[in-house]
Amino acid sequence: MPDGKQLTVFRDDPAAAALEANHARTGNAFWQESWYFNFSDPAAGVWGLTRIGYRPARNTADGLLMAVVDGKPEVLYAPVGRRLDSAKVSIDAPRLLRTNALEYRCDAPLSRWRITARTARLDFDVLFDAETPAHVFPAMDAQQASAASDHYEQSGRVTGTLKLGAIERRLDGRGQRDHSWGPRDWSGVGEWTWLSGQFASGWCMNWWSVGTGAGATVTGFVGYRDRTVPAIGGSVTWEGDPSGVRPSGARVVLELADGTRKDIHMQIHAHWPLYKDGATIVEFVCTYRCDGEAGSGISEHLYRDAHAFRTHAPLAPKFIWKALRTLW
Secondary structure (H helix, E strand, C coil): CCCCEEEEEECCCCCCCHHCCCCCCCCCCCCEEEEEEHHHHCCCCCEEEEEEEEEEHEEEEEEEEEEEEEEEEEEEEEECCCCCCCCCEEEEEECCCCCEEEEEEEEEEEEEEEEEEECEEEEEEEEEEECCEEEECCCHHHHCEEECCEEEEEEEEEEEEEEEECCCEEEEEEEEEEEEEEECCCHHCEEEEEEEEECCCEEEEEEEECHHHHCCCEEEEEEEEEEEEEEEEEEEEEEECCCCCCCCCEEEEEEECCCCEEEEEEEEEEEEEECCCCCCEEEEEEEEEECEEEEEEEEEEECCCCHHHHHHHHCCCCCHHHHHHCCC
C-alpha cells in the first residue's frame, strides 16, 4: 500500500489479486483484517451490510449480516467469536471467507464477489459487481492507526435475493465495499464519520473523518467508472442533531483534487446502533440528492459515550440489543 498517497486500482491490474488477499499481520494485539460490503435498494425497501473480520491475536473470526426492511431492523445474523481453527471458519481471501453460514467468494478480483448466508430461516444470496475501480486510501498516521491503517473501497451493483420467514425481496441496487487491515481499537479511535452513497448513473461518493478536533484526519473520494478522484477538503453538517448521534440528515460538501465540488444532501431514514469495546457505531440508512440525481447508501458515525446504550435502547427490540452488545 502506498504511504501518504491515494491511488486508483483497476480490475485488470496485476496487483489486484494480491490486494484482495490476506495481508501480513503485525504483532499488535489489536490487529485485524476485515472485508465489508453494504447494499441498498430503495425500490425494494432494503438496506444492509455484512462484514467478516478476524483477529489473529485472539484466534477468532467475526461475521455479521444485518438488514433494514421497510424502515425496520429485520435481519441480524452474527456468528462472532468463532475460533480460526474451526471447520466452520475460513479466512482464505479471495477464495473463501466464512464464519458459520455466512460466506464470501471472489469470482474475479476487484470485479465480482458472491455473498451468501443460509440458515433455517434466512436465505441471502447476492452478487456484488464492481462499477468503479478501487480507491486506495493513504495509510493512516500513528495517531489514527487504531482505525486500521490500510484500506481500499469501491462501489458496485448488488443483485440477488433476501428471504427471512415471510419476508422475500429481490434486490437490484448498489453498494460499497471495503477491505482493511491493521490495528483496530474501536474505543481508541475517539470518533469517526464514514459516509458512502451510490448514485443512479453509477458514480459513488465517500467521506471519512477519523479522530476528534484539530487532530482529525479527513479523506474521501468520488468514484466513476474510469477513475477515482480524492477529496482534499469539505465538510459534514448534521441536521436534526448537531452531535451526529441521532441526526435526520446532513449537508455534505466534497472538495475534490480535480478542482470540482460535490454538494450532497443526505436524508436518514433509520438508525441501527451497534456497541463494541466501549464505542457506539450508529449505522444510518440513507438516501441522497446531488445535482438533481438520486442516490442511496449506508453511512455511520462512531463515538465514545458512556450513556449511548441508554440513548439508543428504545430504537431496537430488546432481543436485538442483547445480541448487538457482542458484535464486531
